Amino acid sequence: MHHDNGIWVSTDDLMREEKFLQSAEKEFSIENIAETDGQWTASRRDFLKLLGFGLGAATVAASCEIPLKKAIPYVTKPDEIVPGVANYFASSFVNGGDYCSVLVKTREGRPIKIEGNSLSGVTGGGTSARAQALVLSLYDTRRIKQGGTIENGSVKPLSWSDLDSKIKGQLQLGGQVRIISQTIMSPTAKKALAEFTAKYPNSRVVTYDPVSSAALLSANDQCFGKRAVPSYHFDKADLIVSFGADFLGTWISPVEFARDYAKNRKIRNVKGAKMSRHYQIESHMSLTGSNADNRILVKPSEQGAAIVALYNALTGGSGGPNLNEKAAKAIAKVAAELKNAQGKALVVSDSNNIMEQVYVNKINELLGSYGTTIDFGRASNQRQGDERDMMRLIAEMNSGQVGVVFVWGANPAYELPNSEEFKTAFAKVNTRVSFSGVLDETTLLCNYSAPTHHILESWGDAEPKAGQYSLIQPTIAPLFQTRQAEHSLLEWADSANLNRQDDQPYYQYLKSHWASDLFALQTKYATPTAFWDMSLHDGVFEVPAVESAVTFNPAISLNPSGVTQPANSELEIAFYETANIGGGQYAHNPWLQEMPDPVTRTVWGNYLSIPVSFDGVNNINGWMDLNDGDNVDVEINGKKVTCTVVRNFGQMPGTVSIALGQGRTAGGCGVGYGVDVNPWLPVEGGLIQYFAKDVKVTKTGTVDEHFACVQHHHTMGVQAMGKEEGTVINADEKSLGWKGFQGSLTDRSIIFQTNLDELPKFVAKLDKFHEKSDHLNSQTLYPDRTDVFTAGVHWGMYVDLNACIGCGACQIACVSENNVPVVGKKEVHRHHEMTWLRIDRYFYGDIENPKVVYQPMMCQHCENAPCENVCPVNATNHSMEGFNQMAYNRCIGTRYCANNCPYKVRRFNWLDYTTADVWPANEERVFHVEGDDKPFYADNLTRMVLNPDVTVRTRGVIEKCSFCIQRVQEGKLTAKQEGRAIMDNDVRSACQTACPTGAIVFGNVNNPDSEVSKLKKGALTYLVLEEINVRSNVEYSAKVRNANEELFS
């Protein structure tokens, strides 16, 4: 290698070193790239090998992290499924006596949303929060996957044929057979039950309702010979008197009642405006009471006395139990008014005392309500249960006569006040079969599980009111190995009418029942098939109401000693049902648990409502100086339970109240929240009473660390007596800070309210406010952009505060439509709730008996949106059509927009609530159902409820109401395809369609014919915070009450 030309490559070369010469002979030296310590050498090939391996290993390791998701195409695509296009199926939401006719929206075969069915004569397109939440319960991970025997708290699967033979074997033993059920409204199910009882003559159906209306049924039986709930027409009543009946929230048929009620409450024209008047007599602030024009406070035990007092005042009679003086005076005035409202009055009561209901019937009879505001022609089937039957069953079971018990839709081990007795007796039954879809308290005590379908997987029908039929059709194939309870019963009854060869035997059974029994009731369709098809399409089938005049049984004697006698106890407690959780049937639905109680605004649990009072100086104090979130021991009848307190305006002094339905111990996400109050319910004459006396409350000194209430400040100008005699001051304003600042709340332009008799004066005041705001808003440097807002399509909303009853259906509809995550109690406690639409609730008026206004609050889509100009990255911006839009992908989460939002409607994803993120370490912080290791949304089953049209937001971004932009887009496409301008019906927001009272109207404000543009012209409309010139697109209509201001004077 050494060249004579004097070129050398190194000193070794120059010196002709041996080592160099050796290495020079090899063309490829490995020394340069490998360690040569004798142990490990690597060639270039090795390097390539290692590189390849490394790359491969890295690839494999990296791909392990990515979950495999399969998208399997249809082999044969069903005709009706077009990917991306929703299908709607008419069906019914039925849970015991709860009913709502619905349309189920499905996407690619998944039910994802409930809409109201406007064809229904009962619910008329309205829905309830309970109905809206139905879809989520379908995808409950706690559902029993397959029937079988129940051992050690879990189901040991058996095939249906094995289970059938076992149960049939037990039935053949000849013992007494009982079927425990809630109200059954289905004629076909009743037919199936009849077949079953015919096959096993020693069997009987025992029906009770989670919240009883047994006294009402018995009273009607006694008075009119009809054991039924009549039809109440709140729309035909000018004067409504309700003794504790929460008819807008929970009582019998709230969706129907709310719709009727609102008809007489909306004010379209100020001139000659008319409204019904509504008196509510109660101790705690119920949803209905909060909507009443006047509330008359009576202790729960005085309810009977109040009814008798009204009767006496109407008839001029005397006697009866004592009533507090204030209430007695007020009731006399109510009676005087009632006398003038003959034929236009309606008196209702939720009392579970037969004599009280007889009195109410008599009062209604005196007022000529039967045939006008009440009718039996459309008698309701929504409450049929009688807990006395259950009491009898417990005795039967105790005596050992009962061999087999089927539990269908009921949960007596939780719901009954004497559930302990029930459990003991139940254990004596040999064969206990549950149809429940989850392992609830009663199912855990059974030895067989024969899970029925979820309602969205079922065939069925319902007759909520006489002659008003409704169909239930499956919107998804059963997710699990479940079988419909009716099918099981027919199977075990060896029914000849059940075509076992068919794919869906119960479907055929149902269809043939409709062909045989209902087809004949109509003449419109010539063939049973046409009739069935149309009924299934419409979801409802209605026959004209039968005139049904009733006469009051003259043999009935009214005896004031039969009503509840007022107690002398210092403290009484009322137990009430909430619009979301009911008697506990809905406690396992996270959406409903996280829906704030309309009145107390608390979530995830039940809280003891205590009265508040003003000390005349500065402080609004809770009773016993208790504060929100304090724990107290409540002792009733020797049973002591620790409850958490919430201070509640409108709670009568000397009374407290707490909701039913919480403190569940088994079956789903509700476990571990609230307390079970059922054991406290007294039973009188076999009837469960929803109040108790002799209540002892003692402080514990502890607090609920996660007390979850979405609203900390509750009032907007509640008045109380000042310290000096005769001075009325705004107590809540006094309580704000050091000495208070009068006007700090009442002068806000958030809520406008007035009384009907002051309407003209109020309109003048409102006009002045508009004028002032316009003046302020015109003082701007920026050019007027009205021409932009008035061009083309412009979306807006109108919210009628007079029609809004605060029921919360819109809120759940919004959660369902927009994939709003559930965050759990702890996060709500930290005010991290995610709801896009909330219902603000403000108290005003007399501090001890305040009035309430509900205000649905969602993004106001301001034209001059303060959120938009502060976003540093343009993640939120304005559309030409008036939307304030969010680009989630662009959002970096500075939260500046949320700070600058005057309405505080923007929601930040504080944590990985939807588990959409890639950081597994943060999963533990988000909502888990107790006992689950995966977060609530991490399960693929749960995620099936997500609306594919709406992005699931990740951690760290802001979200808010979009005015259901996906619906707008869909509506626009429809209009475009049909080559026409967009119309009102093309686009309806989720909250709008959910509302039972039509309080929310959405549409194109630039179309003079649209409903929203007409409504916005009303004299009572205003923008919240109109004077800050954000030019919001949501217009509110002022709250008007028809209160009797003289009632207590």
Add this chain to the structure above:
Amino acid sequence: MSQAVAPVRHVLIEGNKSYHNITEDLCVPTEKAPTREWILAFSLSAAFLGLYIFAIVWTVWKGIGEWGANRTINWAWDITNFVWWIGIGHAGTLISAILLLFRQRWRTGVNRAAEAMTIFAVICAGQFPIFHMGRVWLAFFIFPFPNTRGPLWVNFNSPLLWDVFAISTYFSVSLLFWYTGLVPDLATVRDRASGFRRKMYEIFSFGWTGSAKHWQRWEALSLVLAGISTPLVLSVHTIVSFDFATSVVPGWHTTIFPPYFVAGAIFSGFAMVQTLMVITRKVLKLEQYITINHIESMNKVIVLTGTIVGVAYLTELFIAWYSGYVYEQFAFYNRVFGIYWWSYFGMMFCNVVSPQLFWVRSIRRSIWWTFFLSIVVNVGMWFERFVIIATTLARDFLPSSWSYYSPTWVEISIFVGTIGLFFFCYLIFTRVAPVVAIAEVKSILKVAGDQYIGPDAKPHHHDHGHAKVEAKKTDD
């Protein structure tokens, strides 16, 4: 060069220093092995810095939900701390730029440390806007850069974006100004160093030789940077105040905010300078450079700005009442008497009442009083930002959304952690660079030297009017 100084004025450097003494005194701290106090302080700062990193990782990993902020109070400790730190930085810029323009020669004793403080404070401040983001990994979205998303630009209307520009400008100009001042001093250290240290200082002093041309350019650059910095003193906090002033929230939407924020920033900045100087001069034995006269001068600025801030507070209250607008009135009523009344009274006491003690000469000239009150003022200024941010948000337009805020351990750790970060940087600074600007101090010694008659007086072969360049060269 010779400056007319009234003989009644105190000398700016005490102890009859010669140029050599100055070099010795100021370079020695960078050359000696660290003292025990330094190691202790440094370990403590490092520990807090560790806590800071832990809390930040925790926040990014788990989510902002680990903080106590909520749907109503979306900003709380994060932005409070941000504004607080930014404010603290202001004294450095004021001293180096505005006092330079005002020919306040006493500033030379403190400007280096104050500028360093500015830089470290801005670093601390910058942490908050970054890590308060829900998706910090997308933080680059806030920079206007050409992109393939449309291109999608940032929102130039957003005060938060102005912040980005204001703070990045502020940081870069301050850093340049500070470093420019450092160059000759680093060269001085270099000349005394050997081995690796010398190598490093050689790099960092950019090959400074002290030639006349170097000094000429150096002076020109310093002047230019002082010119750029001067408006920044006013603009940065003005823009920070726009975050609030341009919003619609009652209590934020106030035109008084820009001057009020600037005054507050200078106020808190001087307080922080005092806190640091009082310790530094003691520990590094620089009492003769940072004299009681310096401290007194700065206390005068504190009492002035504290009073301005006080006037602003009262003006706010007056305007709220005068506005006749219920939301505005309530917002301020609530500030004073609402749920966070203690923070308002804390603010009022610390910022308005406590600095008034500086009217008393003996307190103004007391090291202990100064130190104590500087801490009180810093606490007060923190309260001020908390009052403005959290209290205002907690009670805004809709009573239904009113809420309460209290911090979690994560937020507390982040705040305490940034103090660790600050001192971590500051302590390193005291070890690597002269904490008093050697070159600039020497320039005033010359002036003071007119009266210089001390026993160690060295005969000097240069006239007073000659260029200092040579003087330094010989002395070093």
